[in-house]
Amino acid sequence: QVQLQESGPGLVKPSQTLSLTCSVSGASINTGVYYWSWIRQNPGKGLEWIGNIYYRGTTYSNPSLRSRVSILVDTSKNQFSLRLRSVTAADTAVYYCAREVGYSYGNFDYWGQGTLVTVSS
Amino acid sequence: QSALTQPASVSGSPGQSITISCTGTSSDIGDYNFVSWFQQHPGKAPKLLIYEVTNRPSGVSNRFSGSKSGNTASLTISGLQAEDEADYYCTSYITNSRVFGGGTKVTVL
Secondary structure, X not given: OOEEEEEOOOEEOOOOOEEEEEEEEOOOHHHXXXXXXXXXXXXXXXXXXXXXXXXXXXXXXXXXXXXXXXXXXXXXXXXXXXXXXXXXXXXXXXXXXEEEEOOOOOOEEEEOOOEEEEEOO | OOOEEOOOEEEEOOOOOEXXXXXXXXXXXXXXXXXEEEEXXXXXXXXXXXXXXXXXXXXXXXXXXXXXXXXXXXXXXXXXXXXXXXXXXXXXXXXXXXXXXXXXXXXXX
16 A cells, blocks of 8 residues: 655744655655655645656756755655745645656656645744 | 636536536647546545546546546546535646646535
8 A cells, every 4th residue: 555644844934945755655766667746735725736756866846936946855765855945925835745657647646645834933 | 837727616416417627728738648637625635536638547436537628628527426525626747847727616516
């Protein structure tokens, strides 16, 4: 059974860096068959794709966030992480990590439960 | 990239069929057969219903079906049930990125 679990601070101050980790169990990040993704949902709003990473380290991100986003992978821990710099209140959201089937773009077959991150002083 | 356009709400009676549209452009939906649909109940993570326009993952009811014409994709729910009351989102591939729709709230009357 594939499971993804987000972890990280629930409160971040404006202008600081949001850091989240996604721990994967039941599947190996190293298989090369999947992209490992971050998606967020502002309170009461729709979904927004943040970006993804391939096990070899190749990353892609939403053009609107690209200048502030870093996505890293740690295959030894079977984890991947998100760094979002210079946050503002607009970055307050539930952040999900998800698995996307390779070359089946948008096929997010497994999701974490999501973690709420609030940006506030 | 701009968000895909979905109706804010759609409603139907139990047993009826409803269709949710998802309109994009020739750069996303119109250019790729990579449209997915998700169902989200309050406080829960989204659940994959359809991928690559028409394909259903194992375990998803065949009451859910997807299609595409030009720049618009559609999700049809047949035999509407109370448990189908939820938010529904579409997503499409766009070069090296993904774009979601704004979501549609389905109400079962």
